[in-house]
Amino acid sequence: MIFTIAWREFRSLFLSPLAWAMLAVLQLILGILFFYILIVVYGPNQDKYALVEGWPGATLIIVPNYLTLAGFLLLLMVPLMTMRLVAEERRSKTITLLFSAPVSMTEIVLGKYLGVMIFLLLVLVLVALMPLSLLVGGRIDLGVVFTGLFGLMLTLASFAAVGLFISTLTQHPAVAAIASFGALLCFWLVDVSTQGTGLIAYLSLFNHYQPFLQGVFDTADAAYHLLLIVTLLVLSVRRLDADRMGIA
Amino acid sequence: MSTEILVEVEHLARDYGERRVLRDIHFTLRRGEVLGFLGPNGAGKTTTMQILSGNLAPSEGRVRIAGHDLLDEPRAAKSALGYLAETPPLYRDLTVDEYLDYCAALNRIPRREQKPAREAAKRKCGLEEVGGRLIANLSKGYQQRVGIAQAIIHLPSLVILDEPTVALDPIQIREIRALIRELGRDHSVILSTHILPEVQTICDRVLIIHDGELVLDESIGHLDRHLKTASLTVAFRTPPAMSELERLTGVTAVQPDRDGRLRILHDTDRNPTDELVRIAAERGWGLTEIRPGRLSLEQLFVEFTADRAPPP
Numbered sequence: 307m308i309f310t311i312a313w314r315e316f317r318s319l320f321l322s323p324l325a326w327a328m329l330a331v332l333q334l335i336l337g338i339l340f341f342y343i344l345i346v347v348y349g350p351n352q353d354k355y356a357l358v359e360g361w362p363g364a365t366l367i368i369v370p371n372y373l374t375l376a377g378f379l380l381l382l383m384v385p386l387m388t389m390r391l392v393a394e395e396r397r398s399k400t401i402t403l404l405f406s407a408p409v410s411m412t413e414i415v416l417g418k419y420l421g422v423m424i425f426l427l428l429v430l431v432l433v434a435l436m437p438l439s440l441l442v443g444g445r446i447d448l449g450v451v452f453t454g455l456f457g458l459m460l461t462l463a464s465f466a467a468v469g470l471f472i473s474t475l476t477q478h479p480a481v482a483a484i485a486s487f488g489a490l491l492c493f494w495l496v497d498v499s500t501q502g503t504g505l506i507a508y509l510s511l512f513n514h515y516q517p518f519l520q521g522v523f524d525t526a527d528a529a530y531h532l533l534l535i536v537t538l539l540v541l542s543v544r545r546l547d548a549d550r551m552g553i554a
Numbered sequence: 555m556s557t558e559i560l561v562e563v564e565h566l567a568r569d570y571g572e573r574r575v576l577r578d579i580h581f582t583l584r585r586g587e588v589l590g591f592l593g594p595n596g597a598g599k600t601t602t603m604q605i606l607s608g609n610l611a612p613s614e615g616r617v618r619i620a621g622h623d624l625l626d627e628p629r630a631a632k633s634a635l636g637y638l639a640e641t642p643p644l645y646r647d648l649t650v651d652e653y654l655d656y657c658a659a660l661n662r663i664p665r666r667e668q669k670p671a672r673e674a675a676k677r678k679c680g681l682e683e684v685g686g687r688l689i690a691n692l693s694k695g696y697q698q699r700v701g702i703a704q705a706i707i708h709l710p711s712l713v714i715l716d717e718p719t720v721a722l723d724p725i726q727i728r729e730i731r732a733l734i735r736e737l738g739r740d741h742s743v744i745l746s747t748h749i750l751p752e753v754q755t756i757c758d759r760v761l762i763i764h765d766g767e768l769v770l771d772e773s774i775g776h777l778d779r780h781l782k783t784a785s786l787t788v789a790f791r792t793p794p795a796m797s798e799l800e801r802l803t804g805v806t807a808v809q810p811d812r813d814g815r816l817r818i819l820h821d822t823d824r825n826p827t828d829e830l831v832r833i834a835a836e837r838g839w840g841l842t843e844i845r846p847g848r849l850s851l852e853q854l855f856v857e858f859t860a861d862r863a864p865p866p
Contacts, residue, residue, distance in 0.1 A: 307659075307662070310659040310660060322647065398641075399643055401643070402637065402639045402643045403704065405609045406635065407632060407657075407660040408632040408633040408660075410628070550608075550610060550611050551611045
């Protein structure tokens with residue numbers, strides 16, 4: 307049942323030009339950024355780096371920069387993908403189809419979440435193509451690349467959970483998009499003022515993305531994302547239930 | 555129609571904030587029965603249907619469908635029902651076939667049986683020709699049929715239709731009505747509508763709800779019990795003075811009707827037909843026509859809803 311709903315969500319994304327446009331724009335901008343990092347940041351200093359004793363290698367210069375920018379770019383785009391999940395169904399009153407079918411609220415929420423995640427995995431593959439293209443001309447540290455991509459996947463999963471929850475709060479997709487965007491940006495920037503220490507810094511999504519980019523897999527970071535996702539999905543289920551109770 | 559009780563609604567109430575919009579609604583529905591649900595706008599029809607379909611939780615009371623409580627065993631109860639809301643829940647960017655396949659899957663029809671189920675629903679609703687078309691491009695009447703197809707694809711015992719003929723043209727209304735009558739053979743149907751003749755032609759039973767309360771629950775055959783007055787339509791070759799007719803026992807009023815006919819209103823328990831025929835023969839009025847006035851549901855509806863205070 308979850309897969310039925312997920313598959314429809316995934317397919318409906320591609321029935322509108324929005325997903326196609328997003329993938330195209332994303333790929334273009336990622337291409338430009340990657341090119342910039344490679345040619346402008348790394349290229350001219352290549353010789354200097356080579357002289358440094360025990361320098362970490364090209365991968366650790368290129369990939370973290372690239373994935374940081376990719377993460378930020380996706381922070382802008384994921385809300386556009388999640389805004390319609392529930393808000394649109396509510397606005398066009400198609401939600402009654404799900405509510406009167408023998409399907410639980412949990413199945414609805416998980417189905418919708420999974421649908422978006424399938425799409426985001428596709429995005430992840432596109433993101434991965436660029437660092438992997440370096441393999442054509444040389445050797446890269448695949449460990450760093452894949453840890454980074456794994457971190458990006460967890461981060462995207464958190465973004466999607468935030469977007470899904472906010473989409474259950476309103477019946478206007480545009481409101482859902484702008485609110486999710488705001489929430490994610492807050493999550494991301496929350497530690498700017500604290501210089502990376504204390505509780506507030508701990509809450510920052512960014513601080514739980516960075517270690518992955520350095521090739522460090524810390525279970526605490528993974529747990530942070532999983533907790534965030536589970537919490538928001540549970541809240542979404544409760545929100546849909548409350549909807550039925552009419553506690554608007 | 556069997557005697558098996560399919561739907562049991564007990565003491566249903568619903569509040570929106572401080573305002574109680576439904577009060578103590580209770581009725582039962584037998585398998586194969588077509589129930590007409592009437593009421594003025596804002597009386598609580600749609601709210602009741604949303605509760606019955608699981609879209610809204612009741613503040614009090616309970617609903618059992620096919621023996622399953624809608625809140626305690628939602629999956630079993632919802633498997634037995636199909637619901638068409640006022641606005642059909644259609645995904646406009648899907649084709650009719652894709653949409654119905656999705657609905658079939660949502661209703662847990664096993665994969666192998668999905669295609670036959672979809673084809674059967676399309677056949678019943680006259681959608682064979684449009685299977686490959688986008689729902690967005692269909693006319694309103696066809697969209698409504700897709701909505702009905704969605705509600706019956708899993709052959710539920712109970713079909714709930716909220717104003718299925720609203721905004722359709724007269725021909726489409728006739729078609730949908732025929733379809734509903736057809737549904738009544740295999741399914742129980744709860745139908746809400748404003749169009750009273752519709753109820754008289756399709757339904758077995760009528761519920762009238764007014765201001766959140768159930769004011770009438772009666773089978774179509776016994777509606778006249780609730781009328782305070784009945785009528786006769788008569789025509790004479792040489793009509794007598796109206797005052798002479800008014801003197802007959804039980805007659806409350808005489809009104810001129812179309813084509814020189816007269817309409818005689820009388821108490822329901824004192825029918826003046828025998829006396830009228832006798833006197834007309836004695837006095838040579840030349841009675842050419844006499845028939846009982848057709849019971850109008852409209853009359854009943856007005857009687858039950860007008861004399862009460864309108865909702866604030």
